[in-house]
Amino acid sequence: MPITVSLTVNGKPASREVEPRTLLVELLRDHLGLTGTHVGCDTSQCGACVIHLNGRSVKSCAVLAVQAEGASVLTIEGLATPDGTLHPMQAAFREHHGLQCGFCTPGMVMSAVDLLKQNPRPSETEVRDWLEGNLCRCTGYQNIIKAVLACAEATAPAASAG
Template structure:
Protein backbone atom coordinates (compact mmCIF):
# COMPACT_ATOMS: atom_id res chain seq x y z
CA UNK A 1 0.00 0.00 0.00
CA UNK A 2 1.12 3.52 -0.69
CA UNK A 3 -0.45 6.82 0.07
CA UNK A 4 -1.81 8.91 -2.76
CA UNK A 5 -2.94 12.50 -2.49
CA UNK A 6 -4.56 14.69 -5.07
CA UNK A 7 -7.24 17.29 -5.39
CA UNK A 8 -10.46 16.14 -6.94
CA UNK A 9 -12.75 18.89 -8.14
CA UNK A 10 -10.79 21.26 -5.96
CA UNK A 11 -10.99 19.21 -2.79
CA UNK A 12 -7.85 17.67 -1.31
CA UNK A 13 -8.19 13.91 -0.90
CA UNK A 14 -5.86 11.10 -0.03
CA UNK A 15 -5.95 7.38 0.51
CA UNK A 16 -3.92 4.21 0.71
CA UNK A 17 -3.83 2.32 -2.55
CA UNK A 18 -2.03 -0.62 -4.11
CA UNK A 19 0.37 -0.15 -6.97
CA UNK A 20 -2.23 -1.60 -9.31
CA UNK A 21 -5.09 0.64 -8.19
CA UNK A 22 -6.37 2.55 -11.19
CA UNK A 23 -7.40 6.18 -11.00
CA UNK A 24 -10.93 5.14 -11.93
CA UNK A 25 -10.92 2.66 -9.06
CA UNK A 26 -9.63 5.25 -6.63
CA UNK A 27 -12.40 7.65 -7.64
CA UNK A 28 -15.17 5.07 -7.59
CA UNK A 29 -14.21 2.71 -4.78
CA UNK A 30 -12.16 4.87 -2.44
CA UNK A 31 -13.91 8.19 -2.88
CA UNK A 32 -17.35 6.85 -3.78
CA UNK A 33 -17.44 9.14 -6.81
CA UNK A 34 -19.27 6.79 -9.14
CA UNK A 35 -19.97 9.32 -11.87
CA UNK A 36 -16.84 8.14 -13.68
CA UNK A 37 -17.77 4.92 -15.45
CA UNK A 38 -15.77 1.97 -16.69
CA UNK A 39 -17.05 0.50 -19.94
CA UNK A 40 -14.10 -1.46 -21.28
CA UNK A 41 -10.69 -2.81 -20.43
CA UNK A 42 -8.76 -1.81 -23.54
CA UNK A 43 -8.83 2.00 -23.30
CA UNK A 44 -11.31 2.30 -26.13
CA UNK A 45 -14.68 3.41 -24.81
CA UNK A 46 -13.88 6.64 -22.97
CA UNK A 47 -16.65 6.39 -20.37
CA UNK A 48 -13.91 6.91 -17.78
CA UNK A 49 -12.48 10.16 -19.15
CA UNK A 50 -11.51 12.66 -16.45
CA UNK A 51 -9.19 15.64 -16.45
CA UNK A 52 -5.75 15.34 -14.86
CA UNK A 53 -3.99 18.67 -14.60
CA UNK A 54 -6.35 20.04 -17.20
CA UNK A 55 -5.92 17.24 -19.73
CA UNK A 56 -8.42 14.57 -20.69
CA UNK A 57 -7.20 11.12 -19.77
CA UNK A 58 -8.74 7.68 -19.52
CA UNK A 59 -8.86 7.09 -15.79
CA UNK A 60 -9.18 3.32 -16.18
CA UNK A 61 -5.88 3.37 -18.02
CA UNK A 62 -3.86 5.35 -15.51
CA UNK A 63 -2.57 4.24 -12.13
CA UNK A 64 -3.90 6.20 -9.18
CA UNK A 65 -0.34 6.71 -7.99
CA UNK A 66 0.52 8.40 -11.28
CA UNK A 67 -2.02 11.09 -10.35
CA UNK A 68 -0.33 11.77 -7.02
CA UNK A 69 -0.15 15.51 -6.53
CA UNK A 70 -2.39 16.21 -9.51
CA UNK A 71 -5.53 18.21 -9.90
CA UNK A 72 -8.24 15.87 -11.06
CA UNK A 73 -11.56 16.98 -12.49
CA UNK A 74 -14.52 14.62 -12.78
CA UNK A 75 -18.10 14.82 -13.94
CA UNK A 76 -19.19 15.53 -10.36
CA UNK A 77 -17.32 18.83 -10.52
CA UNK A 78 -18.73 20.09 -13.80
CA UNK A 79 -21.92 21.75 -12.68
CA UNK A 80 -21.68 25.41 -11.72
CA UNK A 81 -21.33 26.46 -8.11
CA UNK A 82 -25.07 26.87 -7.61
CA UNK A 83 -25.62 23.31 -8.83
CA UNK A 84 -27.04 24.23 -12.20
CA UNK A 85 -25.74 22.55 -15.33
CA UNK A 86 -22.77 24.11 -17.08
CA UNK A 87 -22.97 25.15 -20.71
CA UNK A 88 -21.96 21.76 -22.08
CA UNK A 89 -24.20 19.80 -19.75
CA UNK A 90 -27.11 22.09 -20.55
CA UNK A 91 -26.52 21.68 -24.27
CA UNK A 92 -26.53 17.90 -23.87
CA UNK A 93 -29.92 18.12 -22.19
CA UNK A 94 -31.31 20.69 -24.60
CA UNK A 95 -30.32 18.66 -27.65
CA UNK A 96 -30.94 15.15 -26.29
CA UNK A 97 -27.26 14.31 -26.40
CA UNK A 98 -27.66 11.34 -24.07
CA UNK A 99 -29.93 8.36 -23.67
CA UNK A 100 -28.82 5.70 -21.20
CA UNK A 101 -26.30 8.10 -19.68
CA UNK A 102 -23.48 5.62 -19.27
CA UNK A 103 -21.05 7.16 -21.75
CA UNK A 104 -22.21 10.66 -20.85
CA UNK A 105 -19.67 11.54 -18.15
CA UNK A 106 -16.83 10.72 -20.51
CA UNK A 107 -18.50 12.56 -23.36
CA UNK A 108 -18.98 15.68 -21.28
CA UNK A 109 -15.41 15.59 -20.01
CA UNK A 110 -14.05 15.07 -23.53
CA UNK A 111 -16.24 17.84 -24.87
CA UNK A 112 -14.95 20.18 -22.18
CA UNK A 113 -11.36 19.33 -23.09
CA UNK A 114 -12.08 19.91 -26.76
CA UNK A 115 -13.74 23.27 -26.26
CA UNK A 116 -10.93 24.45 -24.02
CA UNK A 117 -8.45 24.00 -26.89
CA UNK A 118 -10.80 24.68 -29.75
CA UNK A 119 -13.68 26.93 -28.70
CA UNK A 120 -15.50 26.72 -32.03
CA UNK A 121 -14.88 23.31 -33.55
CA UNK A 122 -16.37 22.23 -36.85
CA UNK A 123 -18.59 19.18 -37.09
CA UNK A 124 -15.68 17.20 -38.51
CA UNK A 125 -13.36 18.31 -35.74
CA UNK A 126 -15.88 17.26 -33.10
CA UNK A 127 -16.41 13.86 -34.68
CA UNK A 128 -12.69 13.33 -34.96
CA UNK A 129 -12.04 14.45 -31.40
CA UNK A 130 -14.60 11.96 -30.07
CA UNK A 131 -12.63 9.10 -31.57
CA UNK A 132 -11.99 7.73 -28.10
CA UNK A 133 -15.55 8.01 -26.78
CA UNK A 134 -18.02 5.32 -27.72
CA UNK A 135 -21.77 5.81 -27.45
CA UNK A 136 -24.15 3.01 -28.33
CA UNK A 137 -27.44 4.91 -27.92
CA UNK A 138 -27.43 8.17 -29.82
CA UNK A 139 -25.74 7.40 -33.12
CA UNK A 140 -23.70 10.48 -32.12
CA UNK A 141 -26.05 12.87 -33.94
CA UNK A 142 -27.23 14.76 -30.90
CA UNK A 143 -23.88 14.57 -29.12
CA UNK A 144 -22.17 16.35 -31.99
CA UNK A 145 -25.03 18.78 -32.21
CA UNK A 146 -24.92 19.49 -28.48
CA UNK A 147 -21.20 20.22 -28.58
CA UNK A 148 -21.68 22.55 -31.52
CA UNK A 149 -24.44 24.31 -29.62
CA UNK A 150 -22.32 24.50 -26.47
CA UNK A 151 -19.66 26.28 -28.50
CA UNK A 152 -22.19 28.92 -29.46
CA UNK A 153 -22.84 27.74 -32.98
CA UNK A 154 -26.24 27.81 -34.59
CA UNK A 155 -27.50 24.26 -34.90
CA UNK A 156 -30.92 25.16 -36.21
CA UNK A 157 -30.11 23.95 -39.69
CA UNK A 158 -29.18 20.46 -38.50
CA UNK A 159 -32.17 18.40 -39.43
CA UNK A 160 -33.82 17.00 -36.36
CA UNK A 161 -33.72 17.57 -32.66
Protein backbone atom coordinates in the same frame (compact mmCIF):
# COMPACT_ATOMS: atom_id res chain seq x y z
CA MET B 1 2.11 -2.82 0.11
CA PRO B 2 -0.30 0.15 0.04
CA ILE B 3 0.90 3.56 -1.14
CA THR B 4 -0.63 6.87 -0.09
CA VAL B 5 -1.83 8.96 -3.02
CA SER B 6 -2.61 12.63 -2.41
CA LEU B 7 -4.28 14.74 -5.08
CA THR B 8 -6.88 17.44 -5.57
CA VAL B 9 -10.25 16.18 -6.83
CA ASN B 10 -12.88 18.67 -7.92
CA GLY B 11 -11.04 21.39 -6.05
CA LYS B 12 -10.78 19.50 -2.76
CA PRO B 13 -7.76 17.72 -1.33
CA ALA B 14 -8.01 13.93 -1.21
CA SER B 15 -5.63 11.31 0.12
CA ARG B 16 -6.07 7.53 0.15
CA GLU B 17 -3.97 4.43 0.62
CA VAL B 18 -4.15 2.22 -2.45
CA GLU B 19 -2.41 -0.82 -3.87
CA PRO B 20 0.22 0.13 -6.48
CA ARG B 21 -1.86 -1.52 -9.22
CA THR B 22 -5.00 0.55 -8.45
CA LEU B 23 -6.29 2.44 -11.47
CA LEU B 24 -7.25 6.10 -11.17
CA VAL B 25 -10.85 5.23 -12.09
CA GLU B 26 -10.91 2.78 -9.16
CA LEU B 27 -9.56 5.42 -6.79
CA LEU B 28 -12.29 7.82 -7.90
CA ARG B 29 -15.16 5.34 -7.81
CA ASP B 30 -14.26 2.86 -5.09
CA HIS B 31 -12.22 4.97 -2.69
CA LEU B 32 -13.71 8.44 -3.15
CA GLY B 33 -17.29 7.49 -4.07
CA LEU B 34 -17.32 9.54 -7.29
CA THR B 35 -19.32 7.11 -9.39
CA GLY B 36 -20.13 9.52 -12.21
CA THR B 37 -16.93 8.35 -13.89
CA HIS B 38 -17.95 5.07 -15.49
CA VAL B 39 -16.00 1.91 -16.29
CA GLY B 40 -17.12 0.60 -19.64
CA CYS B 41 -14.37 -1.53 -21.08
CA ASP B 42 -11.42 -1.37 -18.67
CA THR B 43 -9.11 -1.35 -21.71
CA SER B 44 -9.05 2.36 -22.72
CA GLN B 45 -11.30 1.76 -25.71
CA CYS B 46 -14.70 3.26 -24.86
CA GLY B 47 -14.03 6.61 -23.14
CA ALA B 48 -16.70 6.22 -20.44
CA CYS B 49 -14.03 6.92 -17.82
CA VAL B 50 -12.72 10.24 -19.20
CA ILE B 51 -11.78 12.81 -16.57
CA HIS B 52 -9.47 15.82 -16.60
CA LEU B 53 -6.01 15.27 -15.17
CA ASN B 54 -4.10 18.52 -14.76
CA GLY B 55 -6.50 20.17 -17.20
CA ARG B 56 -6.40 17.58 -19.99
CA SER B 57 -8.87 14.83 -20.78
CA VAL B 58 -7.57 11.32 -20.11
CA LYS B 59 -9.07 7.87 -19.85
CA SER B 60 -8.79 7.16 -16.14
CA CYS B 61 -8.79 3.38 -16.68
CA ALA B 62 -5.41 3.80 -18.37
CA VAL B 63 -3.77 5.75 -15.53
CA LEU B 64 -2.52 4.27 -12.29
CA ALA B 65 -3.68 6.13 -9.18
CA VAL B 66 -0.05 6.59 -8.12
CA GLN B 67 0.62 8.44 -11.39
CA ALA B 68 -1.87 11.08 -10.24
CA GLU B 69 0.12 11.89 -7.09
CA GLY B 70 -0.03 15.66 -6.56
CA ALA B 71 -2.27 16.13 -9.60
CA SER B 72 -5.48 18.05 -10.05
CA VAL B 73 -8.42 15.90 -11.15
CA LEU B 74 -11.78 17.11 -12.40
CA THR B 75 -14.62 14.60 -12.71
CA ILE B 76 -18.14 15.01 -14.05
CA GLU B 77 -19.27 15.71 -10.47
CA GLY B 78 -17.01 18.76 -10.39
CA LEU B 79 -18.31 20.41 -13.58
CA ALA B 80 -21.51 21.88 -12.20
CA THR B 81 -21.27 24.84 -9.84
CA PRO B 82 -21.71 24.24 -6.10
CA ASP B 83 -25.29 25.54 -6.33
CA GLY B 84 -26.09 22.88 -8.94
CA THR B 85 -26.00 25.06 -12.04
CA LEU B 86 -24.98 22.84 -14.93
CA HIS B 87 -21.81 23.48 -16.88
CA PRO B 88 -22.73 24.84 -20.35
CA MET B 89 -21.75 21.51 -21.93
CA GLN B 90 -23.99 19.58 -19.54
CA ALA B 91 -26.82 21.99 -20.31
CA ALA B 92 -26.26 21.59 -24.07
CA PHE B 93 -26.37 17.79 -23.77
CA ARG B 94 -29.68 18.09 -21.92
CA GLU B 95 -31.15 20.64 -24.32
CA HIS B 96 -30.12 18.81 -27.48
CA HIS B 97 -30.87 15.28 -26.23
CA GLY B 98 -27.19 14.29 -26.37
CA LEU B 99 -27.82 11.24 -24.23
CA GLN B 100 -29.90 8.14 -24.38
CA CYS B 101 -29.05 5.60 -21.71
CA GLY B 102 -26.51 8.05 -20.25
CA PHE B 103 -23.71 5.58 -19.69
CA CYS B 104 -21.26 7.27 -22.07
CA THR B 105 -22.41 10.80 -21.20
CA PRO B 106 -19.91 11.69 -18.45
CA GLY B 107 -16.96 10.71 -20.63
CA MET B 108 -18.43 12.43 -23.69
CA VAL B 109 -19.04 15.63 -21.72
CA MET B 110 -15.57 15.65 -20.19
CA SER B 111 -13.95 15.05 -23.60
CA ALA B 112 -16.08 17.75 -25.22
CA VAL B 113 -15.22 20.29 -22.52
CA ASP B 114 -11.52 19.69 -23.20
CA LEU B 115 -12.09 20.03 -26.94
CA LEU B 116 -13.71 23.46 -26.55
CA LYS B 117 -10.97 24.55 -24.19
CA GLN B 118 -8.43 23.81 -26.92
CA ASN B 119 -10.59 24.71 -29.92
CA PRO B 120 -13.51 27.01 -29.00
CA ARG B 121 -15.01 26.93 -32.51
CA PRO B 122 -14.59 23.38 -33.86
CA SER B 123 -16.16 22.20 -37.09
CA GLU B 124 -18.47 19.20 -37.08
CA THR B 125 -15.61 17.10 -38.47
CA GLU B 126 -13.29 18.26 -35.70
CA VAL B 127 -15.89 17.35 -33.05
CA ARG B 128 -16.36 13.91 -34.60
CA ASP B 129 -12.60 13.36 -34.78
CA TRP B 130 -12.07 14.49 -31.17
CA LEU B 131 -14.81 12.22 -29.81
CA GLU B 132 -13.61 9.22 -31.83
CA GLY B 133 -12.31 7.58 -28.63
CA ASN B 134 -15.69 7.88 -26.89
CA LEU B 135 -18.18 5.18 -27.80
CA CYS B 136 -21.97 5.44 -27.51
CA ARG B 137 -23.66 2.05 -27.53
CA CYS B 138 -27.04 3.67 -28.19
CA THR B 139 -25.67 5.37 -31.33
CA GLY B 140 -26.76 8.82 -30.19
CA TYR B 141 -23.85 10.47 -31.96
CA GLN B 142 -25.83 12.96 -34.04
CA ASN B 143 -27.37 14.62 -31.00
CA ILE B 144 -24.06 14.50 -29.15
CA ILE B 145 -22.42 16.36 -32.04
CA LYS B 146 -25.31 18.87 -32.09
CA ALA B 147 -24.89 19.45 -28.35
CA VAL B 148 -21.14 20.07 -28.60
CA LEU B 149 -21.57 22.45 -31.54
CA ALA B 150 -24.39 24.30 -29.74
CA CYS B 151 -22.22 24.71 -26.64
CA ALA B 152 -19.36 25.98 -28.80
CA GLU B 153 -21.66 28.50 -30.45
CA ALA B 154 -23.00 29.69 -27.09
CA THR B 155 -19.67 29.93 -25.29
CA ALA B 156 -16.99 30.75 -27.88
CA PRO B 157 -15.48 34.20 -27.76
CA ALA B 158 -16.86 36.51 -30.42
CA ALA B 159 -14.80 36.58 -33.59
CA SER B 160 -13.05 39.90 -33.96
CA ALA B 161 -13.84 42.01 -36.98
CA GLY B 162 -10.91 42.46 -39.02
